[in-house]
Structure formats: structure tokens, C-alpha cells
Amino acid sequence: MAMRVVRVALTGMGGIGSRVAVALLERRVRFSQRFGVDVRLVGACGSASGIVREGGLTVADLADRGTWEPGMVGTALLDRADPDVVIDAGPNDYETGGPGLDHLEWATLRGVHAIMVSKSALALQGERLLAAARDSGSRVHASGASSAALPAVDFLRTNLAGAVITRVEAALTGTSSFVLDEVVRSGSTLDAAIAEATARGIAEPDPAFDLDGRDTAAKLVVIAGMALGVWLPLDGIRRESVRSVTDEQVLAWREAGAKAALVGVLDRTAAGYEASVEVRAYGPGHPYAAARGSTKALMVTAEGFGEYTLVGGASTPEATVAAVLKDVEHLLAGL
Ligand SMILES: NC(=O)C1=CN([C@@H]2O[C@H](COP(=O)(O)OP(=O)(O)OC[C@H]3O[C@@H](n4cnc5c(N)ncnc54)[C@H](OP(=O)(O)O)[C@@H]3O)[C@@H](O)[C@H]2O)C=CC1
Numbered sequence: 001m002a003m004r005v006v007r008v009a010l011t012g013m014g015g016i017g018s019r020v021a022v023a024l025l026e027r028r029v030r031f032s033q034r035f036g037v038d039v040r041l042v043g044a045c046g047s048a049s050g051i052v053r054e055g056g057l058t059v060a061d062l063a064d065r066g067t068w069e070p071g072m073v074g075t076a077l078l079d080r081a082d083p084d085v086v087i088d089a090g091p092n093d094y095e096t097g098g099p100g101l102d103h104l105e106w107a108t109l110r111g112v113h114a115i116m117v118s119k120s121a122l123a124l125q126g127e128r129l130l131a132a133a134r135d136s137g138s139r140v141h142a143s144g145a146s147s148a149a150l151p152a153v154d155f156l157r158t159n160l161a162g163a164v165i166t167r168v169e170a171a172l173t174g175t176s177s178f179v180l181d182e183v184v185r186s187g188s189t190l191d192a193a194i195a196e197a198t199a200r201g202i203a204e205p206d207p208a209f210d211l212d213g214r215d216t217a218a219k220l221v222v223i224a225g226m227a228l229g230v231w232l233p234l235d236g237i238r239r240e241s242v243r244s245v246t247d248e249q250v251l252a253w254r255e256a257g258a259k260a261a262l263v264g265v266l267d268r269t270a271a272g273y274e275a276s277v278e279v280r281a282y283g284p285g286h287p288y289a290a291a292r293g294s295t296k297a298l299m300v301t302a303e304g305f306g307e308y309t310l311v312g313g314a315s316t317p318e319a320t321v322a323a324v325l326k327d328v329e330h331l332l333a334g335l
Pocket residue numbers: 011012013014015016017045046047048049073074089090091092099117118119144145148201202203204205315316317320
């Protein structure tokens with residue numbers, strides 16, 4: 001009997017998208033053995049051109065952008081590729097939602113499943129888009145959009161299903177953790193640390209989004225929305241910046257052996273959930289204190305369950321790809 005074909009289209013072929021594309025091709029044998037499906041990457045596009053191949057793209061197709069069709073992007077690419085799953089790894093735009101908004105809308109109106117790596121569509125319009133997904137039967141996974149290799153949504157939604165979450169405090173932006181670590185522990189300048197985060201492929205195209213808490217706030221919105229069903233207005237989240245840290249604070253944290261991080265905080269109050277982004281320092285003895293570089297952390301308090309600290313999921317392009325593939329596996333397991 002022929003295997004069921006699962007058609008995948010990938011929008012956004014930059015540092016993350018191009019790696020995801022290759023990783024999907026490399027996992028095809030595993031997908032067929034584990035899930036009994038033939039996963040084909042049938043379409044891919046960047047900002048200006050795209051390619052659709054009914055039988056599935058090859059590594060050579062991905063590498064040779066000269067063969068891609070100009071203008072074959074966005075919903076035109078999706079219409080032509082007719083995918084069962086859309087993976088969006090395009091840019092963020094916190095005013096418009098970015099191209100990912102059109103792509104997620106296209107998917108959720110058609111019962112097509114989606115895996116979001118970009119954040120701004122869900123951060124701005126997540127409630128509406130997930131309602132559309134529920135109506136059409138499309139499933140949306142967003143590890144990449146929420147904290148990548150730190151499995152925040154999965155942990156809250158699956159492992160703590162049904163729990164009343166009273167507090168979440170989470171270092172969700174690897175770049176901010178990395179920069180603070182470099183400045184506090186290694187004595188780097190802020191500019192040198194930012195340049196290194198960019199060179200490692202983890203900073204946003206404009207690192208201000210990492211440093212000034214926009215990235216953390218967006219991830220917090222996606223986590224609260226997808227795991228707790230609470231959609232917070234992104235612009236209502238008070239944000240502190242890594243750039244507000246003083247030399248005195250740096251010295252004090254260094255002497256105390258503390259780990260500084262920009263964290264998203266979600267507190268359950270009588271009036272509902274309150275969210276903020278704050279710079280915090282964790283002294284020796286705290287489970288997060290020994291973490292280095294872009295390592296993230298999720299601290300959760302849940303009624304009945306107690307407290308958890310999950311440390312890991314350092315931001316690297318490879319870790320983000322691994323998180324996207326996890327989402328693919330979750331989708332395939334449920335097909
Ligand atoms: N880097 C990381 O560690 C992580 C990144 N993310 C998120 O993943 C996304 C991609 O990040 P990254 O790969 O690093 O960024 P890049 O800037 O390397 O890649 C962005 C890609 O999006 C493409 N693009 C721009 N506009 C469109 C459009 N309208 N339609 C389709 N594609 C478009 C660009 O195309 P072109 O090539 O033509 O310029 C480019 O290839 C971002 O949203 C980021 O926040 C999430 C988790 C971790």
C-alpha cells in the first residue's frame with residue numbers, strides 16, 4: 001500500500017528556514033519508519049522568489065536559487081504548493097504581524113496545519129488565528145515562536161495540563177541571557193557581546209528587539225496564549241531593557257557570582273494574569289545561576305504541583321531547528 005504523502009511548504013529561507021529545509025529532507029526515512037508517511041517538502045520561498053516541485057524539493061533545488069521563480073512567494077506559493085503543513089520562518093513585524101500573518105491566516109482558514117517559527121503573527125493576532133484554526137481543524141505548533149528548544153508551551157500544556165498556573169518567570173531570549181553573561185561574567189562590552197550574538201545567528205536582525213524585551217514579551221504572549229488560553233495584549237506588557245543595567249549592578253552581580261537575565265514574568269492575580277519583562281539576577285544556589293551563555297530557563301509555580309525550574313534550550317540555530325522538527329513529529333503523530 002502506498003504511504004500517505006504529507007506535503008510541506010516552507011516560507012522564509014534564511015538562517016533558520018534553510019536549515020529546517022535540509023533537516024526535513026534528512027529525516028524523511030525516519031518519518032516514514034516512525035509515522036508511516038512520506039513527508040515531501042513541495043514548496044519553499046524567500047522574500048522575492050520561490051520554488052514548487054510536486055514530487056518534492058531536493059537539496060540541489062534548495063541550493064540553486066537561480067532556478068526559483070521570481071514573485072513565487074507568500075500566498076501565491078502556498079496556493080501553488082497546496083501543502084498539508086506550512087512552516088513559517090520569515091521575519092517579524094510587530095506593527096503588521098509580518099508575512100507570517102498572511103501565511104498563518106491562509107493555513108488556518110483552510111484546515112492546513114502550521115508550525116510557526118516567526119513570532120509576530122501569533123503575538124499580535126494569536127487569539128483570532130487560533131480560533132480560526134479550531135474552526136477549520138488546523139493544528140498550530142509554535143515552539144520556534146515561543147522559546148525554541150526550551151519546551152515552555154509543551155511543558156505547561158502537556159505536563160501541567162489542567163493545573164492552575166500562578167506564576168511563570170522565564171528567560172526566553174537567549175541573546176539577552178548571552179549578552180548579560182558576557183558583560184557580567186566575562187567583562188565584555190555591550191557592543192562586543194551583541195556582535196558575538198549576531199555572529200552566532202541568534203540575535204534578531206535588529207538586536208534591539210532582544211535587548212529591549214520585545215522578543216521576550218512576544219514569546220510570553222505566545223506561551224500564555226497557547227498554553228493557558230490567556231491572550232495578553234503585546235503592547236500592554238511593561239518592559240525593562242538590558243540597556244538599563246548600570247555599571248554598579250554589573251559589578252555587584254559579578255562579585256556575588258550571580259546570573260543576570262532578562263525574564264518574562266506572568267503573575268496570576270485576582271484580576272487575571274499580569275505580565276512584565278524585567279532584568280533579574282539569580283544568586284549562587286539558584287538552579288539557573290550556573291547556566292552559561294544563551295541558556296534559557298522556565299520557572300513555574302502551579303497549584304497542587306508546586307514549583308519547577310527547567311534550565312536548558314540554549315538559543316542556537318541548531319537548537320531552533322531541533323525544536324521545529326519536534327513540532328513536525330508532534331503533528332505527524334496526530335495525523
Ligand atoms: N535565529 C534564531 O535562533 C531563531 C529565530 N527565530 C525566528 O525565526 C525567524 C527567522 O529567523 P532567521 O532565519 O534567523 O532570520 P533571517 O533574517 O536569516 O531569515 C529571514 C528570512 O525570511 C525571508 N523573508 C523575508 N520576507 C519574506 C516574505 N515576505 N516571505 C517569505 N520569506 C520572507 C528572508 O528572505 P530573503 O532570503 O529573500 O531575504 C529571509 O530568508 C524569525 O522570525 C526569528 O525571530 C525563532 C527562534 C530562534
